[in-house]
Amino acid sequence: MASETFFTPQAPVIWAQLINARPQMDPSKPNAWSVDLVLSPNTTPKHKAFIDKLDQIFTDTHGTKKKRSDKGQPWKADKENPSQVIVKFKTQEFVREDGSKATGPQLIDSKRQPWDGKAIGNGSEMIIKFTTYGWERPEGTGLSLQVKAAQVLKYVAREEEDATAGFYEQDGYSVSTANPTGANPSWTSGYVDEFGSEEAPF
Numbered sequence: 001m002a003s004e005t006f007f008t009p010q011a012p013v014i015w016a017q018l019i020n021a022r023p024q025m026d027p028s029k030p031n032a033w034s035v036d037l038v039l040s041p042n043t044t045p046k047h048k049a050f051i052d053k054l055d056q057i058f059t060d061t062h063g064t065k066k067k068r069s070d071k072g073q074p075w076k077a078d079k080e081n082p083s084q085v086i087v088k089f090k091t092q093e094f095v096r097e098d099g100s101k102a103t104g105p106q107l108i109d110s111k112r113q114p115w116d117g118k119a120i121g122n123g124s125e126m127i128i129k130f131t132t133y134g135w136e137r138p139e140g141t142g143l144s145l146q147v148k149a150a151q152v153l154k155y156v157a158r159e160e161e162d163a164t165a166g167f168y169e170q171d172g173y174s175v176s177t178a179n180p181t182g183a184n185p186s187w188t189s190g191y192v193d194e195f196g197s198e199e200a201p202f
Contacts, residue, residue: 072142
């Protein structure tokens with residue numbers, strides 16, 4: 001029996017890793033595709049209704065008597081902005097018996113056309129199609145949200161981090177003036193080539 005699928009409301013996303021599966025913090029776990037959805041339940045009724053739906057799915061999966069694990073609920077208030085709720089979706093990369101790897105979530109644009117492979121930056125808005133997986137461990141019960149497909153409705157390009165940010169132009173060594181004539185690098189200064197004659201050393 002196929003797992004029931006659900007859809008999120010349209011909302012901004014952060015840390016979208018949906019183009020290629022990425023290594024997880026725990027190296028013993030397989031690579032995964034993931035994305036975080038940012039909801040504003042205090043100002044957006046559809047977001048509030050979706051969070052209530054997630055809570056109902058959790059109850060339907062585990063009942064009300066079992067203890068919930070501290071890490072079992074993948075939607076929590078944002079630490080920096082408590083008025084927002086972050087919902088985490090993740091799908092691990094499945095490796096078949098023959099060694100081949102399953103494909104990741106299918107991405108489409110607003111016209112249902114296949115995504116062009118561009119990295120999705122923070123602030124992009126998406127609708128996510130997902131399934132749920134209930135689990136139980138000694139510390140309690142939990143629910144995983146597994147992304148199956150996503151539709152990009154607003155695209156924001158991912159900003160590439162400038163590794164030189166925070167440095168300032170100062171007096172000192174400069175590659176633009178250190179070797180103006182094509183002479184040997186400064187580390188050769190004082191070096192004597194004992195085989196510098198035209199006669200071969202061997």
